[in-house]
Structures are given as structure tokens and as C-alpha cells.
Amino acid sequence: MKDLKHLIYFESLLEDAHNELVRQAIDSGGLALGYTCYHMPEVLLNVDRCFSLRLRAPRTGSMDIATYYMSNYTCEFCRALLERAIEGGYNFLSALMAVDACAEMNRCAENIEVQKLVPNEKFFVTHIDIPYKVTDYTIRHYTTQVRVHVLDRLKEVYGVDVSDEALRKAVEEHNEVCRILTEIGQLRKADNPVITGYEYHILNLVSYCCPKALILPKLRETLEELRTREPDEKPRFRARVILVGSEVDDPDFTQLIEEAGALIVADRHCFGSFPGRQEILLNDEEDVLTQICRDYLVTSQCPRYMSQEKIDGRRQFAAQLAKEYKADGVIYEQIKFCDYWGFERPIASQIMHTEFGYPVLSVDRPYMSRSSGQLRTRMQAFVESLEIKKIQREREAEKA
Amino acid sequence: MKDNRPNNLGHLFNGKMAMKRREWRGFKDTAYDFGYWLLTWAQLSAMVMKMPIRFTKALFRYRWLASYLSTPAFIDRHTLGQRGTQLRITHMHFDSMVKATIKIVLTTFKADANLGESPKQKALSDKIVLFDEMMMLQIMAGFPNLIGIPYQLVPVFECSLMDQQSSIPYIDAIESYGLPSDTCPLPTTEAGVAIEDDYPRMGKCFIGSTMPCDGSVMSTQYQDRRLKLPSFAFSLPVRYDDPEVEKAAVEDVRACIRFIEEQTGEKYDWDAFFKTMKRFNRETEYEIEKWEVNKTPYPQMTGASMALYRMYTYQMNGGIDPYYVKLDEKVNKVMMRGYANKEKCCAEPRHRAIVWSCPAHYYSNFATWCENCWGINVLVDMESLNAVRPFNLESQEEALKDIAHYYERMTMRKHTNGGHPHVLEELWRVCAEFNADMVIMYQHIACKTMAGLNGLFEEQARERGIHLIWVEHDLMDPRTVSRREMRGKVNRYMQTIMREEPVDPTLVDFEDEKAW
Structure with missing residues (x-):
């Protein structure tokens, strides 16, 4: 198959958490909100001038310092994030939106918080409680947690607009990304798909790790390209x-x-x-x-x-x-x-x-x-x- | 203490399963100790004689059951070197645990379909509500006609305390199934017992829980799958200090009660609940008095007996059996007498220590060794320091909040859940309160919740000038870190950092790898 036009560009965006588009968004007044888990609703971190950034630690090498803080028996993903934070790799963040869903990631966020690893005056770490089952009262509980610890904090600290209109706007943008990736994903059902798992993973990752508004044009273009892409003969x-x-x-x-x-x-x-x-x-x-x-x-x-x-x-x-x-x-x-x-x-x-x-x-x-x-x-x-x-x-x- | 000071205790260990001989503690204390030893055997024998056929079947059916034969040796390990008040209190505590376990074992074997089915067995089984790992039974106080049984207590938890080898076959079985070897051995063993089909088959329903850690959340599904009983996921909020979470916690308690009602046809009896909680409140007061005495220069009960007993009263009994409050009264009298006489809790007390993080099940008497070998008195254990707020005895609404409060702050969960202040800053607060100069910091290597704070503990202890002795262990798997290696950690610290000589040099190094 012919290479995707933006694949190399997308790959380059994934080489650093503080990538070109993140820098661009911050320069134009955006607030970078780091998060690490599906249970922190991504869409809410894209409200008003905020943008979500699912944390990664690309090109991780040694994790020695994080291992000192978290032992060599904890999840390497958590340790890699802590190591990157210690190295100063997340200094651009405005806040870390943490969830108390898994103990190891919780400790990673706490280490970032207690050691004051992000030297941003207004930087804060927030934690929300996540239920273990879905019932009416756990949905109410989760909603309250998100309202109090995410939206209210953003409003208090950064004056972010968290009105219903702003939330709906964020959902619209989120849905457009989802529509594009779903349509691309559907192509994978074909017997001889026009996209590989690796390519799809790259597209999906950039949608998690870059400001939505800035990555959307390139995703739209890629979808167009895929619609007419010829698969390999065999x-x-x-x-x-x-x-x-x-x-x-x-x-x-x-x-x-x-x-x-x-x-x-x-x-x-x-x-x-x-x-x-x-x-x-x-x-x-x-x-x-x-x-x-x-x-x-x-x-x-x-x-x-x-x-x-x-x-x-x-x-x-x-x-x-x-x-x-x-x-x-x-x-x-x-x-x-x-x-x-x-x-x-x-x-x-x-x-x-x-x-x-x-x-x-x-x-x-x-x-x-x-x-x-x-x-x-x-x-x-x-x-x-x-x-x-x-x-x-x-x-x-x-x-x- | 002068005439019968313990010495050469290390010579009692001969590298075999049991100790060479009993310790000589002077006539009076030896007679007292021997009396309890006989009593333990008498109670075990009586238990077997109550249903010899089912017991014999059980012995062949369940691999873990043989570990209970080592009960007297288990108690002996915890009383080693003890005299006077300390010896009496330890024996009283352990005897109560023996009695409680026997009661649970008898009920379990009567109701266990694996040992034979009958209408009588079925009727008893239908009255049983099974509770998941480490859950408290307070909620059952409102169901006086039902029996709450902590499901893993007998096949997993207690065996691992009594016999260091008991969990190994189950750990191996579940690891062969595919479970990674880095998970906590407690939920690992629980899952292993399920895979090996070594749980008794009984009960009307199962209350699964999120307590106290991620591993225990996950092992529940292995048991659930094997049990095939209607189950309820009792899952209280993790960040329990947050005022916003109380509503959800109360809703979950309410839902749990409703579930038990639906499954068993029983109605929740609030009068029975309040009556039991009145007793439980009294037990809590006695517990607080123990802590208060241990904060003084004359602590009267050091070592693991306080923590183990606390686990029984707080969790597995929860005020339901009136026996405990009477025992507490008796223990309190003995303790206060010892305190008034300014009795020393061991031959040569040198350091006031706190035990933090979870202790090794296979070496529950480690604190006793620390005391006998190095004069390190363990004043309190993290696992004892659970909720102490009195239950409201009038309002149902308030009582529901109290139930949630207690379950959220149960053993381990209180410290390992809800954020670092509960375990990190809490340790320094406890050290100050108990005037401790040393912390036996258990590093349960598979406990990721604690491991995530290793560096912060280390740094903050250094800043405060507190001696933090890291002692690695693998909870229920002595193959990873042996008892001897655990002792080695303390020995090295005391010799190289503290530059001290041992109180009893024969205890510094000895062989006990094959011991129970």
C-alpha cells in the first residue's frame, strides 16, 4: 500500500509528550491537562481553552529514580511516567487530573504531587473516586466527583468556563474525532483492509495525545485518503x-x-x-x-x-x-x-x-x-x- | 523477671518443624503457660470429637486442614520469652482466637456440602452469608438469625499464620494457571484455593468486597466463579475522607442489607444491631485503653498478639459474640495491674517501635523475636489502628453512616486506601503519639500500594531522624524471603547502624526454614 501522507508527521508527534501541537496550543493560551485513565472523562478536559493530554513517556530508558520512589515491583508504565516527571518532561502541564482507580497510578500521581515535580505556580493534582460497579447511586457519586474535583477546580484555579454550553461544545468536537476514527476503524473489518493495526494505533494515539482542534484537520485528511487508498493485492x-x-x-x-x-x-x-x-x-x-x-x-x-x-x-x-x-x-x-x-x-x-x-x-x-x-x-x-x-x-x- | 529472665532462646530451635523443648520460665509462669497449652489441645480434641466422621473426611478433602494441628506451636512462638502480665495477656488473647476459630470451623464443616449433604446440612447452609477477604461482620449484627462467615479465614488466612508452608501449593497452582508471580500472595492463595476446589461448599449468598486492595478486588471473581452463589459487590468509595463520598457509601450499605434480605428472606433487625454495637463500642473503648497504656513508659502488651486479637474483635466478631467484651474486661484488669506495678514488658526494653505496613503471615511472631533478640518493643501495629468512632445507637441513618465509616477504615484499607496522608503522614503522627524511636517497616514486596511510597517513606524518616528498618517479605510465601532473611535485616541494622549488642545472642541466627 502507498504510505499515508501524514504518517511520519503523526509518528513525530508521538516522540515527545510536549510535542509541536501541544506547544502551539499552550502558546495560544491553552491549558494542558494531563490524565492517565479512561475514568477521567477525556471530553471534559477539552472544555473551553483546556485540552486533554493522555500521558505517555515515549523513548523511556532508565527508570532508576522512579524505582527508588516506587520500588521495582510496581507497574512500569507508572514508573515511566514518574521518571519522566522527575526529568521535567511534564513541566508544561497546567494540572494532572488523576483518578483513584488503580493504586499504582494513584501513587505515581501522589509522588508527582508530594515531590512538587511540576514547577508551575498554579499546577494542581486532583483525584477522583471511581466506583466499582454501575448503579444509579454510583453514577450520581461519580458525577459529583467529576463536578467537584474536576470542573469546579478548573473554574476556581483557571477560571475555565464549565457551563453546559461549554460541555456540549467539547462533546461536539470529541464526537467528530470519534466519527473519523470509527469510520477508519470500520475499514479494518474488510478481508484485505486498507489500513494496518500499526497505522490505526498511530492515528488513535495522536488523537489522545494532541489538542483535538489542532489534530482534527490532519485526521480529516487522512480519512479522505483512506477512502480511496488501494489495498495490497495480496x-x-x-x-x-x-x-x-x-x-x-x-x-x-x-x-x-x-x-x-x-x-x-x-x-x-x-x-x-x-x-x-x-x-x-x-x-x-x-x-x-x-x-x-x-x-x-x-x-x-x-x-x-x-x-x-x-x-x-x-x-x-x-x-x-x-x-x-x-x-x-x-x-x-x-x-x-x-x-x-x-x-x-x-x-x-x-x-x-x-x-x-x-x-x-x-x-x-x-x-x-x-x-x-x-x-x-x-x-x-x-x-x-x-x-x-x-x-x-x-x-x-x-x-x- | 530477675530470676527467670529468658536466655539462650535460640537453642530451642533445632531446624525441625517443632521446637526442641518448651521454654522454662520459672515455676509459676511455666505452669501457667503449660496450662494453656493443655487447654488448646483439649479444645482441638473436643472439636474433632464433636463430629469425627466429617472431620476425617475434611482431613482428606482439604489440604489446608492439617495446618491446624500446629495451633499449639503457633501460640508458643508468640509467647516465647514472655513472663508475668505480658504472658497472661497473650495467652488470653490467643485462647479467644482458638475458641472463635473452632466455632467457625465447626459451623463450616456442619454446613459443608463437600463433606456430605443432608436436610440438616442444607438448612444450616441456607443461614450462612459468606463474606469476602478481610471484611468485617458488623453488618450481620442486624441479622441475628443468620450466620456471617469470613469465607477465606479458615482455608487461607489462619493457616498461613500457623504454618508457613500452607499457602505454597495454592500459590503454585494458580501460577501454573497463568497468574503472574508478582501479585500479593493473599489474593493469589485465595484464587489458588478456588482453582484447586479447596473451599467448603456452603452458604446462601456471597458478599464480595474491594477490601483492602486491587488484588483482592480481582481475586473475588475467581471465587465467585467457583462458588456459583448470588453475589453482591460491596464496594465502598476509596477516597473515604472526601465528604462527597458518604452518600454513595451509605447507599451501598443499604443495598448490601437489601441484598441479604432478598436472598435469605430475613428482615434487618435494628434493635439487635444497636444492642450488638453497644457491646462493640465497649470493646473499642478497651482497645483504646490498650493503646493509651502502650503510649506510656510501661507498655504492657507488645508484639503481634494485640494486632491479631484486634483483627478478631474488630473484623471477625464485630461485637456479635458477647464473650469478647468479658474477655476484654479481664485483660484490662490484668493490664492495669501490670501498669500500676510498673512492670516491664520484657527483660530488657531498649527501643520503642511501631510496626508499619502488613506483617508477614508466615512470620507473625517477628515482633516477639525483635523483642527477645534486640529489646525492640513493638508498641502498636498499623493493622490495629483502625476506626474507633463509637457507633450511633439510636438513629438508623447515623448507624448506616457508621457502618460505612467502619468498613471504609477496616484493616489495611484505612491506611492503604484514600491517599498518602493515611499511611505516610499517619506514621509520623503515630510515632510521635507513642513516643517511638524506631519503625519496623515491612516491605511486603508484592504490595504495590505501599511500594509506591517507598522513596517518600525513606526520605521523610531521614528528615525526622526516625530509625526505619526495612524488612522485606512476601506475606505468605517464605520461599521469596525466608524468616532468616527477615531477621538478617534487623540484625544488620542493629549491628552496623545502631552498633548494639543483642539481648540474646543465640537468637541472632538460627535455622527455622522447616518449622511450622
Whole structure:
């Protein structure tokens, strides 16, 4: 396939959290709000002159100092963010919007707060409490948390307009990004898609890590380009997989999977598009904030939810994606030392295999996994096993 | 104390499962200690004799059950070197725990379908509400006709305290299933017991919880899947200091009560609840008195017995059994007598210490060793310092808030949840209050909530001039860090930093890898 026009530009934007577009937005008076989890409603961080920035620590090397503060037994993603903060990599932030959803990320945010790592006079860290199930009263609770600790704080500290009109405007912009990425995502259902998993991951990542208003024109253009893009004559991938798990903000990881021969057709992970890149549909009857908060709680696929319907729901969701996107197998991945995914991965892998009939590869991985030969070998072996299964199926069909 | 001062305690360990012989503590104390040892055996034997057939079946059915045979040795480990008041209090505390456990074991085995089904067994099983890891039972005070059982207490929690090897097969089983080896061994073992199908089969419904950490949230689904009972996710807010969260917490308590009512057909009895909580409030007052005495230069109960007993009264009993308040009264009398006589709690008290973070289950008597070997008196344990606000005894609305308040601040959860002030700044406050110069800082390596603050603890202790002795352990897996290695951490600190000589040199290094 012909290279996407803006792919190299998008890749360059992902090389630094403080990228060209972030600098541009700040120069024109924007407030950069860092966040780390789906449970901090992204759309609300794009209200008025604020813009959301899902924190990453690209090109992480040593994490020695963060390891001193958080031990070598904690999630590498959290440590990488802390290390980057200590290095001064987030000094441009106006606030860190943290959620108390997972203990390790909470401690990362607390270290940033207690050590006063961002030398911005008005910089603040806020924490919101996240429910473990979805009921009427937990939605009310979550909405209150967001109102008090996010919107009210932004208004108090920076005078941000958090009126219903401003929220609706932010939702409109968010929805446009979602429409574009959903339409691009739909192209992945084709037998010979015009977009690879790696390319989609890059597009999705820039939508999380750049100011929406500034990245939108390039996304629109890319969608146009994809509508007419010619696929390779013969698919170069040997199998189709969906990727499920914790944070994958490292495009090199998706590239590693695809280099092994598995095309990623759907991404159900933090930094993925399921959930996160679906439109938020608002009505005129109910309070806007409640509608937004409900949407985030209901759509979240995080393993921390412990009510039975959410537990069953997230497995069915993954199976549904695999079916819809015609996947041959499922890759469950987690960043090492993540407690939630550490427990979810083994049981979900078993269930996906025994109850839904999908071959599963279950891996834990370092934050930066590009150089992992072990991981590459496992991916290659998985692709081969999928191929063998496919051949066996075809032979059986021929016999029949 | 002068005539029968403990010495050469290290010679009691011979590298085998049990100690070489019992400790000689002088005639009076040895007789007292021996009397309780006999009593423990008598109670265990009586328990077996109450239903010998089901017990025999259980012994073959459940791998963990054999660990209970080491109960007397478990108590011996905690009384080592103790004399006078301290010895009496420890025995009274442990005896109450033995009694409570026996009660739970008997109920469990009577109701367990794995050991045989019958209408009687079914009727009892239908009265049981199972509670998840470390949950308190206060909510059951309003269901006097039902029985609340902490589900993992007998198969997981207590065994791991009594026998350091008990969790290992379950940890290996769940790791073979695919669980990474970096997760906390407590939820790991719980999930392992579920995978091995080693939980008793009983109960009408299950109350799962988020307490106290992410691992425990996640292991619940493994048990849920195996139990196949109607379950309720009791999930109180994490940031419990925030005034905005109270409404949701109360709603969740209300929903939990409603769930139990629907499942069992029982109605919540507020009169019974208030009556029980009156008793619980009294128990809390006694607990506070213990802390107050330990803040003085004459602490009367040091080591793990206070924390373990607190766990029983606060969590597993919650005022429901009137036995505890009577025992508290008795302990209080003994303690106040010792305090009035300015009795020393050990032969040579040198340092006043606080234990912070969760202690190793496989070495619950570590504080006893610290005292005997180095004269480090552990005055209080993080796990004891839970909620102490008295329950409102008149208003149902206020009582619901109190229930939420207590559950939010239960063992571990109070400190590890809701932000760093609850565990970091809280430690310095407790050190000042107890006039402590030293902290035994357990570094449970798989506890990510605590690990996330390692550096801040270290820096802030240094700023305050507090001796922070880091002692690594892996909670229920002694293969990662052995008891000997744990002792080595304290030994090295005391020898190189404090430049002190041990109180009992025979305890500095000895072999106990194969011991219970």
C-alpha cells in the first residue's frame, strides 16, 4: 500500500509528550491537562481553552529514580511516567487530573504531587473516586466527583468556563474525532483492509495525545485518503487478531505483533479505540454532565469492575469484537506488575478459549517491548499456530 | 523477671518443624503457660470429637486442614520469652482466637456440602452469608438469625499464620494457571484455593468486597466463579475522607442489607444491631485503653498478639459474640495491674517501635523475636489502628453512616486506601503519639500500594531522624524471603547502624526454614 501522507508527521508527534501541537496550543493560551485513565472523562478536559493530554513517556530508558520512589515491583508504565516527571518532561502541564482507580497510578500521581515535580505556580493534582460497579447511586457519586474535583477546580484555579454550553461544545468536537476514527476503524473489518493495526494505533494515539482542534484537520485528511487508498493485492498478514489488555501506548509493540504476521484488527486496550472512540450521544432532557459520566462508566471495560454483569460483559465484548472483525485469535496482554490485568488476563484467556472458542495468546510485557526477542518469538509462534489451525480447518472443510 | 529472665532462646530451635523443648520460665509462669497449652489441645480434641466422621473426611478433602494441628506451636512462638502480665495477656488473647476459630470451623464443616449433604446440612447452609477477604461482620449484627462467615479465614488466612508452608501449593497452582508471580500472595492463595476446589461448599449468598486492595478486588471473581452463589459487590468509595463520598457509601450499605434480605428472606433487625454495637463500642473503648497504656513508659502488651486479637474483635466478631467484651474486661484488669506495678514488658526494653505496613503471615511472631533478640518493643501495629468512632445507637441513618465509616477504615484499607496522608503522614503522627524511636517497616514486596511510597517513606524518616528498618517479605510465601532473611535485616541494622549488642545472642541466627 502507498504510505499515508501524514504518517511520519503523526509518528513525530508521538516522540515527545510536549510535542509541536501541544506547544502551539499552550502558546495560544491553552491549558494542558494531563490524565492517565479512561475514568477521567477525556471530553471534559477539552472544555473551553483546556485540552486533554493522555500521558505517555515515549523513548523511556532508565527508570532508576522512579524505582527508588516506587520500588521495582510496581507497574512500569507508572514508573515511566514518574521518571519522566522527575526529568521535567511534564513541566508544561497546567494540572494532572488523576483518578483513584488503580493504586499504582494513584501513587505515581501522589509522588508527582508530594515531590512538587511540576514547577508551575498554579499546577494542581486532583483525584477522583471511581466506583466499582454501575448503579444509579454510583453514577450520581461519580458525577459529583467529576463536578467537584474536576470542573469546579478548573473554574476556581483557571477560571475555565464549565457551563453546559461549554460541555456540549467539547462533546461536539470529541464526537467528530470519534466519527473519523470509527469510520477508519470500520475499514479494518474488510478481508484485505486498507489500513494496518500499526497505522490505526498511530492515528488513535495522536488523537489522545494532541489538542483535538489542532489534530482534527490532519485526521480529516487522512480519512479522505483512506477512502480511496488501494489495498495490497495480496494481504501480507498471515492472521487477524484483536488486542485486549492494559495500556499500549507504544506503537512499537503493535509493530512487533504485525511484523510477526498478525494484523491487529481491533484494539480493546487502554489507549485503544474500544472504548474511547465512540460518540457520546446527548439528549436535551437530562443534565449534560450526568449523561457524560454515565457514558464513561457504562462503556468502561476496565477489569476493576467487580459486579457480575460487568465481569461477564467485558468478556462478551471482546468476543463480540473478535467476531465482528473476523479475528482468528485474541492476544491478551498486560504491562508487568499490573494487578488488575494480572488477575484478569489468566482467567479471561481461559474463558475466551474454552467458552468462546478463540485461540488466545496471553503475555505480560515490559513498558517498552520493542527489543524483547522473547516476546517476538511468542508472537511468531502464535501466528504459526493460528495458521496451522486455519489449514486444518480448510482440510476438514474439503473432506466434508 | 530477675530470676527467670529468658536466655539462650535460640537453642530451642533445632531446624525441625517443632521446637526442641518448651521454654522454662520459672515455676509459676511455666505452669501457667503449660496450662494453656493443655487447654488448646483439649479444645482441638473436643472439636474433632464433636463430629469425627466429617472431620476425617475434611482431613482428606482439604489440604489446608492439617495446618491446624500446629495451633499449639503457633501460640508458643508468640509467647516465647514472655513472663508475668505480658504472658497472661497473650495467652488470653490467643485462647479467644482458638475458641472463635473452632466455632467457625465447626459451623463450616456442619454446613459443608463437600463433606456430605443432608436436610440438616442444607438448612444450616441456607443461614450462612459468606463474606469476602478481610471484611468485617458488623453488618450481620442486624441479622441475628443468620450466620456471617469470613469465607477465606479458615482455608487461607489462619493457616498461613500457623504454618508457613500452607499457602505454597495454592500459590503454585494458580501460577501454573497463568497468574503472574508478582501479585500479593493473599489474593493469589485465595484464587489458588478456588482453582484447586479447596473451599467448603456452603452458604446462601456471597458478599464480595474491594477490601483492602486491587488484588483482592480481582481475586473475588475467581471465587465467585467457583462458588456459583448470588453475589453482591460491596464496594465502598476509596477516597473515604472526601465528604462527597458518604452518600454513595451509605447507599451501598443499604443495598448490601437489601441484598441479604432478598436472598435469605430475613428482615434487618435494628434493635439487635444497636444492642450488638453497644457491646462493640465497649470493646473499642478497651482497645483504646490498650493503646493509651502502650503510649506510656510501661507498655504492657507488645508484639503481634494485640494486632491479631484486634483483627478478631474488630473484623471477625464485630461485637456479635458477647464473650469478647468479658474477655476484654479481664485483660484490662490484668493490664492495669501490670501498669500500676510498673512492670516491664520484657527483660530488657531498649527501643520503642511501631510496626508499619502488613506483617508477614508466615512470620507473625517477628515482633516477639525483635523483642527477645534486640529489646525492640513493638508498641502498636498499623493493622490495629483502625476506626474507633463509637457507633450511633439510636438513629438508623447515623448507624448506616457508621457502618460505612467502619468498613471504609477496616484493616489495611484505612491506611492503604484514600491517599498518602493515611499511611505516610499517619506514621509520623503515630510515632510521635507513642513516643517511638524506631519503625519496623515491612516491605511486603508484592504490595504495590505501599511500594509506591517507598522513596517518600525513606526520605521523610531521614528528615525526622526516625530509625526505619526495612524488612522485606512476601506475606505468605517464605520461599521469596525466608524468616532468616527477615531477621538478617534487623540484625544488620542493629549491628552496623545502631552498633548494639543483642539481648540474646543465640537468637541472632538460627535455622527455622522447616518449622511450622
